[in-house]
Amino acid sequence: MKYKDYYAALGVERSATADQIKAAYRKLARKYHPDVSKEKNAEERFKEVAEAYETLKDPEKRAAYDQLGRHAPGEEIRPPPDWGQSFGDGQFSFDDVDLADLFANLTGRAGGGRRARNMPHPGQDFEAAVRLTFDQAFTGTEIEFDMTVTEPDASGTLRRSPRKIKVRIPKGVTDGQKLRVPGKGGKGVNGGPDGDLYLDIEVAEHPLYRVVGNDLYIDLPLAPWEAVLGTSVQLPTPAGAVSLKVAPGTRAGQQLRLSGRGMARGSSAGHLFALVRIEVPTVVDDAHKDLYRKLAETSNFDPRAHLAKETAR
Amino acid sequence: MIAPTQDPPRVDTIAEVTWTQMVTASGLTESELAELVQYGALEPRDPRAATWTFEARWLFVARKASRLRRDFDLDPHGVSVLLSYLDRIEALEAELRKLRAQLG
Numbered sequence: 057m058k059y060k061d062y063y064a065a066l067g068v069e070r071s072a073t074a075d076q077i078k079a080a081y082r083k084l085a086r087k088y089h090p091d092v093s094k095e096k097n098a099e100e101r102f103k104e105v106a107e108a109y110e111t112l113k114d115p116e117k118r119a120a121y122d123q124l125g126r127h128a129p130g131e132e133i134r135p136p137p138d139w140g141q142s143f144g145d146g147q148f149s150f151d152d153v154d155l156a157d158l159f160a161n162l163t164g165r166a167g168g169g170r171r172a173r174n175m176p177h178p179g180q181d182f183e184a185a186v187r188l189t190f191d192q193a194f195t196g197t198e199i200e201f202d203m204t205v206t207e208p209d210a211s212g213t214l215r216r217s218p219r220k221i222k223v224r225i226p227k228g229v230t231d232g233q234k235l236r237v238p239g240k241g242g243k244g245v246n247g248g249p250d251g252d253l254y255l256d257i258e259v260a261e262h263p264l265y266r267v268v269g270n271d272l273y274i275d276l277p278l279a280p281w282e283a284v285l286g287t288s289v290q291l292p293t294p295a296g297a298v299s300l301k302v303a304p305g306t307r308a309g310q311q312l313r314l315s316g317r318g319m320a321r322g323s324s325a326g327h328l329f330a331l332v333r334i335e336v337p338t339v340v341d342d343a344h345k346d347l348y349r350k351l352a353e354t355s356n357f358d359p360r361a362h363l364a365k366e367t368a369r
Numbered sequence: 370m371i372a373p374t375q376d377p378p379r380v381d382t383i384a385e386v387t388w389t390q391m392v393t394a395s396g397l398t399e400s401e402l403a404e405l406v407q408y409g410a411l412e413p414r415d416p417r418a419a420t421w422t423f424e425a426r427w428l429f430v431a432r433k434a435s436r437l438r439r440d441f442d443l444d445p446h447g448v449s450v451l452l453s454y455l456d457r458i459e460a461l462e463a464e465l466r467k468l469r470a471q472l473g
Binding site for chain 2: 106
């Protein structure tokens with residue numbers, strides 16, 4: 057079993073009072089709680105903090121933890137021999153136990169909180185983060201990953217074990233979405249229902265498409281003459297290139313909508329918006345400069361007509 | 370009343386959950402959950418029905434409520450206020466994402 061320094065996780069002295077421990081926990085929870093924090097690694101950091109507080113806030117567990125003595129974080133430790141008797145049959149091995157589970161087991165013993173042996177109770181819910189590419193999210197995909205779950209064994213003691221999870225992700229999932237996979241959590245005990253699996257979906261950004269809900273945005277750069285005269289362009293979409301007609305007199309900032317070309321939404325789909333930008337050549341040879349000059353001399357187009365009145369004052 | 374988020378999390382297989390499932394999945398007590406319904410933080414399909422059922426997306430809200438309650442040591446009213454702020458932040462972030470996407 058590997059040692060973890062719970063006092064260091066909360067940033068308090070080993071001699072800290074219960075109030076100091078609580079205050080330290082609250083400060084860190086405010087900063088790192090994954091539901092309210094935008095900090096990097098908030099979730100991971102909060103887990104450490106919560107695990108430490110779970111043990112240190114309870115005088116009995118804190119005393120048991122202190123009994124382990126001081127060690128370097130990650131150092132292999134063996135708890136006092138009499139601890140084995142706390143776990144039912146006394147035949148307990150600490151080798152594959154996590155410190156957090158050990159203290160969670162202690163609660164069951166001390167508080168009588170563990171459920172009656174023969175009562176049916178539901179399996180635990182598991183939660184996992186799933187990172188997808190844009191294309192996987194767009195088309196849907198089947199993923200397989202390994203996770204470590206903490207489940208009670210036959211004797212009711214919490215144990216960590218590896219689990220292979222295979223899930224079908226429907227098309228059209230978006231970054232930040234949560235999916236529930238019923239019955240894919242821990243096994244129910246004594247006929248209780250199986251737990252559920254909750255997936256936190258992360259979708260990587262795409263270099264071309266920007267996702268807003270179920271809609272997609274892509275930049276469509278046009279040359280000035282294309283915008284004035286109109287044109288037809290080949291535009292990439294996640295489902296394949298399409299030919300897009302650009303009407304004469306198209307202005308910068310206009311959004312050309314390609315209906316149903318966005319992310320799937322149930323049986324329909326969001327839209328793809330092509331956002332018009334007008335790009336100008338920065339290097340222009342003399343022949344082209346002459347063409348622009350001719351245009352400037354002959355055109356009566358005034359893009360600042362609405363400002364003229366103000367500047368004339 | 371808390372408005373449902375703009376883009377509700379969808380669930381791939383079940384569209385409706387029972388009161389019992391809400392209790393089991395959230396780990397909150399029945400009275401805590403009932404309080405959250407009373408404050409408008411959770412919205413049953415038909416609030417006047419004898420037994421409440423929910424669209425599955427409320428499961429995620431109930432689970433979040435449970436985490437906030439436990440980790441911040443809040444009562445259900447405090448949880449409902451925090452949830453409404455988190456909802457507003459989410460809506461604002463969605464709006465910001467949209468504006469940024471339109472800017473290019």
